[in-house]
Amino acid sequence: MQKKVSIFVPCFVDQLLPQVAIDTVKVLRRIGYSVDFPADQTCCGQPAYNTGYWDDARPCAKRFVRVFKNAEVIVCPSGSCTTMVRKFYSQLLAGNSYGEEAAAIAHRTFEFSEFLVKIAGITDLGVSFPHTVTYHASCHGLRELGIRDEPLQLLRKVNGLKLVDMARLDECCGFGGTFATKFADISVAMGTSKAESITESGAEFVTSIDPSCLLHIQGILGRKESAAKTIHLASILAREGS
Amino acid sequence: MNAESVIFEPARNSLEQFQQECVANLTECIVTRDAQESALQLSFVLKSLPAGEIFAQDHPGLRSLIHAKTDRPIRWSSEGTPAESSQVTITLAEALIAQTGSVLVTARCGGRGGSIVAPCHIVYATINQLVPDLQTALTYLSRERKLEVNSFACVISGSSRTADIEKIMVQGAHGPRRLVVILQTKT
Amino acid sequence: MSTTPAQQFLRDAAIKSADMVHREIIRRGMESYETVHLKGRARIKDWEAARQQCQEIKREAINHLDHYLLQFEEKVIARGGHVFWAADSHEACTYVRDLALRLGVRTVVKSKSMVTEEIQLGPVLEKAGIKVWETDFGEFIVQLRNEPPYHILTPCMHLTRDQIAQLFREKLAVQIESDDPGYLMTVARRKLRQAFFTAEMGISGANFLVADAGVVAISTNEGNGRLCTTLPQSHVIITGIEKVIPRLEDLAVLWPVLATSGTGQGITTYSTLIGGPRQPGEIDGPEEFHVVLVDNGRSRLLADSEQREVLHCIRCGACLNVCPVFRHIGGHTYGTIYSGPIGSVLTSHLAGVKEFKHLSYASSLCGACTSVCPVKIDLHHHLLQNRRNAVAAGSQAVSERLGFKLWRYTMLRPQVYSIAGWMMRALMRMINGLGLTATILDPMRKWNRDRAPVPLPQKSFRALWRKGLGGN
Numbered sequence: 069m070q071k072k073v074s075i076f077v078p079c080f081v082d083q084l085l086p087q088v089a090i091d092t093v094k095v096l097r098r099i100g101y102s103v104d105f106p107a108d109q110t111c112c113g114q115p116a117y118n119t120g121y122w123d124d125a126r127p128c129a130k131r132f133v134r135v136f137k138n139a140e141v142i143v144c145p146s147g148s149c150t151t152m153v154r155k156f157y158s159q160l161l162a163g164n165s166y167g168e169e170a171a172a173i174a175h176r177t178f179e180f181s182e183f184l185v186k187i188a189g190i191t192d193l194g195v196s197f198p199h200t201v202t203y204h205a206s207c208h209g210l211r212e213l214g215i216r217d218e219p220l221q222l223l224r225k226v227n228g229l230k231l232v233d234m235a236r237l238d239e240c241c242g243f244g245g246t247f248a249t250k251f252a253d254i255s256v257a258m259g260t261s262k263a264e265s266i267t268e269s270g271a272e273f274v275t276s277i278d279p280s281c282l283l284h285i286q287g288i289l290g291r292k293e294s295a296a297k298t299i300h301l302a303s304i305l306a307r308e309g310s
Numbered sequence: 311m312n313a314e315s316v317i318f319e320p321a322r323n324s325l326e327q328f329q330q331e332c333v334a335n336l337t338e339c340i341v342t343r344d345a346q347e348s349a350l351q352l353s354f355v356l357k358s359l360p361a362g363e364i365f366a367q368d369h370p371g372l373r374s375l376i377h378a379k380t381d382r383p384i385r386w387s388s389e390g391t392p393a394e395s396s397q398v399t400i401t402l403a404e405a406l407i408a409q410t411g412s413v414l415v416t417a418r419c420g421g422r423g424g425s426i427v428a429p430c431h432i433v434y435a436t437i438n439q440l441v442p443d444l445q446t447a448l449t450y451l452s453r454e455r456k457l458e459v460n461s462f463a464c465v466i467s468g469s470s471r472t473a474d475i476e477k478i479m480v481q482g483a484h485g486p487r488r489l490v491v492i493l494q495t496k497t
Numbered sequence: 498m499s500t501t502p503a504q505q506f507l508r509d510a511a512i513k514s515a516d517m518v519h520r521e522i523i524r525r526g527m528e529s530y531e532t533v534h535l536k537g538r539a540r541i542k543d544w545e546a547a548r549q550q551c552q553e554i555k556r557e558a559i560n561h562l563d564h565y566l567l568q569f570e571e572k573v574i575a576r577g578g579h580v581f582w583a584a585d586s587h588e589a590c591t592y593v594r595d596l597a598l599r600l601g602v603r604t605v606v607k608s609k610s611m612v613t614e615e616i617q618l619g620p621v622l623e624k625a626g627i628k629v630w631e632t633d634f635g636e637f638i639v640q641l642r643n644e645p646p647y648h649i650l651t652p653c654m655h656l657t658r659d660q661i662a663q664l665f666r667e668k669l670a671v672q673i674e675s676d677d678p679g680y681l682m683t684v685a686r687r688k689l690r691q692a693f694f695t696a697e698m699g700i701s702g703a704n705f706l707v708a709d710a711g712v713v714a715i716s717t718n719e720g721n722g723r724l725c726t727t728l729p730q731s732h733v734i735i736t737g738i739e740k741v742i743p744r745l746e747d748l749a750v751l752w753p754v755l756a757t758s759g760t761g762q763g764i765t766t767y768s769t770l771i772g773g774p775r776q777p778g779e780i781d782g783p784e785e786f787h788v789v790l791v792d793n794g795r796s797r798l799l800a801d802s803e804q805r806e807v808l809h810c811i812r813c814g815a816c817l818n819v820c821p822v823f824r825h826i827g828g829h830t831y832g833t834i835y836s837g838p839i840g841s842v843l844t845s846h847l848a849g850v851k852e853f854k855h856l857s858y859a860s861s862l863c864g865a866c867t868s869v870c871p872v873k874i875d876l877h878h879h880l881l882q883n884r885r886n887a888v889a890a891g892s893q894a895v896s897e898r899l900g901f902k903l904w905r906y907t908m909l910r911p912q913v914y915s916i917a918g919w920m921m922r923a924l925m926r927m928i929n930g931l932g933l934t935a936t937i938l939d940p941m942r943k944w945n946r947d948r949a950p951v952p953l954p955q956k957s958f959r960a961l962w963r964k965g966l967g968g969n
Contacts, residue, residue: 077958079908083918084951086958093966105962111908116901118862120884120893124905131909211864240821244861249943251507251859256947257514257825258861283951290949317550317750319542331763391781394694410753410764421780422727426720426767444764445749451770452745457710461576461776461786462726465752465768470720473760474635474651475658475678477529483634483682484689485720485767 074104074139076177078149079111081279088279091306092145092180099190108135113160114152118245122160129160133169141187142177145302147209147278148245150179155212179209180302181277185218191225195307198228201299202271204262204285205238206278219277219301226304234269236261243284259288266296273299321442324408328440328493331411335468336481338490339411345375348434348494352400353379355490359430362397367420369402375434376400387420396428399486403435404463405450406491409443412467413491414451416460425466431486436497502832503855509830510859519655523824526654530818533761540763541753551754552873554747555809558708562799565708565741566790572711576773578786585848586616589791593618593700593733594625596787600731602627602697606689608715608722609633610702611649611812612735612791614834615847618700629700630692632721637685641668647828649835650759650814655827689721699725699783703736704755704811706788710745712772713788716755716765723767731785732771738790739799739808745770751811758813758871794848804879807846809872810839816866816876822859831856838866842879854892857883915959922953929953 073096077089093103113128132153136142144150154174161170184190201223209215223231242248242258249255262285266274274296276282282298289296321327325341332339340355342348352375356364364380366372368388376384385393392399401420403413413433415425425431441447447465451457470485481487500508513519538544558565570580583589597605605622607613607629622629631640635652639645641664646652653661662676665684673684701722705714713734715722726732742751748768756762775782799805817823817837828836833844833853841856857880866876887893907913928939935945944951956964 079914079918082958083922084954086954086956086961089958090961090966105959107959107962108911110911110914113908116904118881118884119858119897119901120881120886120888121898121901122885122888124901127905128908207861207863207865211868238865240861240863240865242821242861244863247858247861251510252943252947253507253511253514254822254825254859255861257520258821259948261520261821261825284948287944287948287951291947317541317543317547318753335763335766387780394690412764417776417779417782421782422723423781426723426727443749444752445746448746448749452710457712457745457770457772459776459778461771461773461779461782463712463770464723465764466766467762467764467768468766470718471766472634472682472719474633474638474653475656475661475681477526477651477654478678480679480682482679482686483719483721484632484686484693484724 071101072104073101073141073143074106074136076109076112076136076142076144076149077105078144078146078279080283081146085279085283085300088145088300088302091300091302092143094306095184095193095302096143098193099184099188104139106135106139112149112152114149115245117152117156117160126160129157129170130166133157133161133166133173136173137169140176142173143180143183144177145180145277145279145300147179147206147213147215148280150177151208151212153177179213179215179277181218181222182213182215185221191221193222193225193305195305196227197304197307199273200230200232200271201273201275201304202232202234202266202269203237204234204241204274204276204281206276206281207240209277210238215277222301222305223275229304232269232271234265234271234274236265241281241285243280248284255284256288259284263288263292263294267294271296273297275299275301275304277301318409318443321408324440324442325437328406328408328411331408332491335411337411337468338488340490340492342492342494344494344496348492349375349379351492352376352432352434355432356380356382356398359397362395363393365392365396365399365420365424365428367401367424371402372400372434387424391421392423392427394427398430398432399424399428400432400434401425403433403439404456405447406435406440406493407444407447407465408440410465410467412465413489414447414463414465416456417462418460422462425464426485429482429486430488430490432490432492434492435494437493437495438497440493502852506830506832506855506859509832510826513826513830519827520825522655522657523827526651527818527824530761534757534815534818537757537761537763541757547750547754548871548873550750551871552809554742554751555872556806558741558743559739559799559805559808562738562741565743566706566738568708569706569711569741573773573788576711576776578773578788580788580790583789583791585793589616589735589789590618590621592789593735594621596733597622597627597698598625600697600785602731604692604696605629605698605700606632606692606696606725606729608699608701608717608725609636610700610735611834612702612737613700614645615793616735616791618735630689630696632689632692632725633717634682634685634719637689638664645829645834648814648817649812649837655829693724693728696729698731698733699729700733700735701725703734703740705748705751706736706741707745707748707770708741708743710770710772712745712770714748715769715771716752716767718760718766720767723769726769726771726783727781730783731787732774732783733787733789735789735791738792738795754871755811755813758815758869794846798846803882804846806874807842807879809874810843811872813871815869815871819865819869821863821865822861838876838880842876842883845883854883854887857887915957918957925950926953
């Protein structure tokens with residue numbers, strides 16, 4: 069029987085960065101998984117939750133749990149959205165009928181890189197990406213989910229990829245959800261510092277497991293007319309082999 | 311609640327660790343074999359200081375140590391507190407702490423001022439006063455009820471300093487610029 | 498029309514975020530902290546176990562605060578000290594001022610205490626004709642500049658040696674020959690030494706109140722805390738009630754952890770324990786000893802079982818040092834006594850400062866603060882809880898509340914969501930196409946003002962999936 073996963077596509081990936089999801093599906097299929105996309109999904113509720121509107125986030129969370137009720141394994145190409153489901157759903161849905169299901173769904177939801185390395189047990193996808201790449205350690209993935217090595221393990225096995233260090237790789241890029249617009253000056257200043265670190269590293273590409281970070285970093289790099297580009301980890305791993 | 315041994319690497323050699331920590335925190339640690347050598351080392355330190363009064367804890371051990379080793383005026387703790395212009399204070403200690411290269415003093419060690427008022431503070435201690443860590447020193451204070459008869463105690467770890475300007479460390483802020491420990495191995 | 502703290506914050510943040518000179522100074526400061534901090538942590542064999550133990554000590558203290566405070570009080574009184582329980586800033590300041598006047602105090606020497614800033618003691622004493630000298634070197638400098646401390650531990654980290662030399666020239670009326678830090682410190686030492694030897698009262702804070710021994714732990718590197726508590730005839734300690742710890746031996750782990758987190762040292766140079774006034778047989782020390790226990794909103798926080806652990810804070814400053822928001826806006830922009838992550842979490846809970854909710858929002862929730870906190874306070878999650886509480890209290894703008902109601906409506910209906918997404922992309926493509934990006938007509942102007950526009954694909958992922966990505 070073929071291994072099955074369901075893909076959880078963050079709303080902003082669905083709308084603004086569909087290639088990230090396409091590439092995620094491509095990689096999963098290539099390693100032998102059939103991928104289901106429950107088309108009824110919309111948003112995990114994080115924007116409302118992060119801004120303090122828990123009463124508005126709650127119905128979205130319940131809906132998510134219903135939509136993915138029958139999914140055995142859920143894979144998501146976003147550290148922050150995975151965090152929402154894994155770390156915050158049980159508190160958000162505590163004390164109501166969804167409490168148990170929320171706890172259960174947390175156990176079957178994985179961020180893309182941790183799924184590949186820890187669940188599928190794969191680090192070498194046999195792909196080629198002959199460029200200099202630096203890694204941005206997105207906050208949610210790093211500090212909430214403890215994802216530190218998995219993306220690097222995957223990057224190191226990509227043929228021709230030269231991995232270079234960035235100073236302060238684990239310093240926040242400044243996106244922070246609604247923070248990016250509520251406190252735009254601070255957000256942009258933080259993004260600019262991150263862009264400087266990227267430029268200093270000499271990398272052609274900056275990658276991460278969080279498309280929201282990459283969206284923000286690209287916004288900053290675009291304004292600075294920097295040569296560096298953003299690329300999601302899934303998009304690197306979806307490249308053809310050598 | 312003694313998980314502390316898990317938290318801090320236990321010292322293999324207390325004397326060695328004490329000396330290393332003193333180097334790190336800028337305490338001058340002079341190890342001597344006996345009282346005669348201690349007195350000699352003391353006289354060297356005193357010679358290196360600008361002219362001025364000594365304030366000393368009134369204790370037989372210090373009386374004999376300092377005796378005839380200097381022609382500076384000496385003000386003993388039995389006579390009062392250190393003068394503002396004192397150049398050096400000389401006191402005993404309650405204990406020395408290897409873990410942090412520290413000197414533990416109480417009010418009995420020349421009063422509160424005896425370890426802070428002058429630009430140089432000299433501590434005369436013996437090896438049996440050296441304890442491995444803060445835990446031991448604090449337990450000692452509790453067990454001996456030192457804080458019931460002393461309103462003051464202090465763990466001193468180096469010379470007075472500040473890094474308030476551009477995070478650059480400079481010595482000799484408000485307390486002594488020099489902390490000297492004469493550590494005698496023969497009790 | 499006066500500016501609200503939130504408006505002032507946005508204004509100051511905008512200025513400071515763009516100030517590259519300021520950013521460079523702070524960056525250097527924070528990098529030097531990172532270096533010494535890591536070195537300091539390497540000295541501790543098991544840092545996580547140390548944090549765990551510190552958390553447990555503070556938890557025990559806070560969960561039995563009344564018991565330990567009473568134990569502490571009893572011992573202090575037995576030694577001839579006085580303990581005053583101040584409900585708020587006003588009570589605390591009145592007590593200290595009245596005491597100072599009764600004792601005929603004309604000059605006060607003060608060692609570092611954030612609580613004295615919190616209760617605004619300085620102006621109260623100055624108004625009563627009492628001269629107050631800040632003796633912590635950094636505090637002395639900001640006092641001369643008539644500005645609040647920039648950072649909990651390093652009050653003048655925003656100033657260069659050059660600026661300090663100039664300040665001394667102007668305010669101290671002495672010849673300043675150099676901007677060498679050692680030289681400048683000597684100038685300050687000479688000036689403050691006069692104050693130490695003539696002041697009638699020393700005021701200090703407390704790092705810890707040790708219940709079983711009934712002593713106050715005061716740590717300084719400079720020795721100013723020592724002189725403040727040795728030379729003057731009276732000593733007053735102003736402290737929050739949450740500083741209590743159960744046992745003297747708890748300091749065996751708290752002292753090193755405090756020093757490591759604060760400055761990367763193994764232990765602060767002068768780790769002092771004071772239990773009361775001069776005792777019989779002692780040759781020096783103050784005759785009067787008063788401990789002012791300040792509540793000022795802390796007991797309300799104590800009653801909140803979800804956020805009570807915020808009272809565990811030992812004021813080490815580590816969270817400020819790693820915070821990217823702090824790094825870009827600096828300590829003064831917060832407009833509060835306690836800045837950085839702990840300030841953002843704590844300030845709304847302290848008495849009389851309800852209007853600082855915006856600080857809980859001025860964070861990307863990166864969690865760096867939580868990862869360094871030596872007593873394991875879940876700082877960034879407390880910011881989230883503060884946000885939830887702000888919304889529940891109805892303090893957010895109507896437009897935002899309606900916005901999220903609309904958002905919720907949309908997200909519960911996949912077809913509405915799809916259409917809304919498509920419409921938004923189409924609208925933004927049109928706005929960009931018409932050259933109206935970042936103008937008043939651009940709904941995404943807050944993003945587009947300083948960032949390149951976000952990608953606006955023709956088709957969403959779900960549309961592409963429908964069209965044929967579905968086959969496995």
